[in-house]
Amino acid sequence: MPTPDRPNSVLAIDDNVDSLALLVPILRNLGYETRAGTSAEMAMKAIKASPPDIILLDVVMPRMNGIDFCKKLKAMDEYRNIPIIFLSGRITPEDKVAAFSAGASDYIEKPYNSEEVAARIRVHLALESLRKEQALQAETLEKLLRDRLAADKHREDQTTMLVHDLRSPLQGIGSVLEIVESSIDAASDPDLPDMIQTAIENVKHIAGYTNDMLELSRIETGQMPVYKRSVEAQKIFRQAKEILNHNPILQFEPTDLVVEADMQLTTRVLANLCFNALKYAGNSKQIEIQAQADGDDQVLFTVRDHGPGIPINEHEKVFGRFYQLNKVRQQDASSTGLGLAFCKKAIEAQGGKIIAQNHPEQGAVFSFWLGRAG
Template sequence: MDTRNTTILVVDDEPNNLRVLSTILNKRGYKVQKAICGNLALKAALASPPDLILLDIIMPKINGYEVCKQLKSIDNTREIPVIFLSALDQTTDKVKAFELGGVDYITKPFQVEEVLARIENQLTIKNLQNKLQKQNDRLQREIEARKQAEEKKDELISIVSHELRTPLACIRTALELLSTGHYGVLEAKGHQFIDIALTNSDRLLRLLNDLLDLERIEAGIDLTCRENCNIADLMEQAADSLQAMAEQSEVTLSVSTMPVKRYVNPDHIIQVLTNLLSNAIKFSNPGSTVWLTAELPETGDVEAGSNPQLQNLLIKVKDRGRGIPSDKLESIFGRFEQVYPSDSHQKGGSGLGLAICRSIIEQYGGRIWVESSLGGGSTFYFTLPDLPANYPEFSPASERAIDLAAR
């Protein structure tokens, strides 16, 4: 320990004790302040707070107990460690010293090595406490900064929700009216430009809607709106909603369900299924098949999310498309991730669909992953544990979630 910048205040009404202790501490490299009575000790501590105080108890006018009590009542001196050094050796004396805020107690006559060891021990503890306090302060500042960032992000989401979606919808409506020719016949080039504008406005609206969906899901909104749903019904609904898309792409949808019930928000699960199925259809070749299946694996076959004691329902979406590179199998579940940069333009995706899927499934205690090989297609898996209706993760929405929901 570096003692050169460490100051110790020694308080004792016996000049000889002050001299002996000062000599010992100076030889060890400590800076020493001396006070021959309680009043001088308080003045010295307030004028230049030391790193530690060695305090005698029996002194005239104001004893060591009272000195310690006053030190602990003042902000500038409250955290200074006080070691009592006294001839009083009764248990009651020691207990009183600790009750008043002392950190240690040394009985006179003292051993030099014991005094030094106890001083070093308390200074080490104080140093660690100071470091811990600095870390706590830094973490608190980071928490406040992140809190402010979250608030700003929520404000941005509100702007996106109210200030962008409405004008975009109006633009799209105007473009559709122009395309009908009601306000004048357009040449072929004019129709082409309007089609381009409609396509891009649709893409931007999907992006905004996906962003808002993701924020609502991650904030825990609608998790309390759960029902005991038959997952087979939700699978059929999702497949039916994409049947037209599949036929247009010349892709066959094959659905194999199980009459298994789970406490979920049905809209959430349908959103996951439609995201996965639409991706599978988009990246499948004409004439191929996309499979949607559900099963209850044997215990231990599939990880059970956050609780291995809960039985999982395993749902798969399989295609024979172009596949996913091995280095993308995890990253594709991040925000704005695309396997190929051109996908967002050619396939119309926002890059948020799989991030939404992961967020939803993890909220329900499950997990989602993909197995794939280039040219051999992909299989997306997700699990739904059999969570009870009062599962603790589905507590009332946080203040942030409530605030977002109100927007």
């Protein structure tokens, strides 16, 4: 790795001494710290002594040719990221395929053109520098993640206390903004009403976020009581409909099943899942909500939309805190990413299970199981 006191280092390997005699001065004139060798064996000794920033390697060499030596280096973890540029007097398409398949970054044809040599080396040194920078950033992020997870419980306690203390000030700010909105003179500043309205919406969003955080924290810590009793699934459907203003897109199929559940929690879970489906499916197609017997002791609730579905590798992630698909991030600024996390905790608190899947035809299906009342 170059430093302000040391330039990039180049290792040039070619069994043709005359060829090296032409190449080495070009490299040194370009300001690179240059070493040279005439065989793969010499190259390996030089690399082990001090790994270069880049290697220029002849394709045709005795005992071990450049292709095989490149494969050998790329199989070694400590040297695999060193860029290798092949040197060849006449490189065929087959040679190029073999070179890139072996892990080469580029190739330079003989006789050497100093400007071409400079350009190709510069590009691959820059790419390698970028790779190292990204690797360092990834390592830093990984460490930050480990540190965050280690302190997660403490942070969550502090966050819960903070959002709890924010509720009253937010209510006060919202009230003042509404008073200001009703009394401002739009003629004095035409932009002021929109600015005040934006501020009011932002305060409402933050207030909603604090409520979601508090409720999720309460159910995670067992501070939100769970009262299970025999409840008609149809009654849960009716209350969810009311929460969602009887949206005609939501199609609740009639059912006569009875579940052992906390009425309030289960209704909120179902409403959250329907609201989530509405965000993804839009207003184009219906959303089907069902309750079906699953064996003698379980009732399966499903919410199916006709939207784009969920990427398979994210089926488990959707119930994590702050999970949001890019589409929702861009179109729904009010979403906090806590709704599905709450659903999972609320169902598990009742001894049930919840999963996300894609429908074989189209869309996503959220399913949760609760005990069937005897």
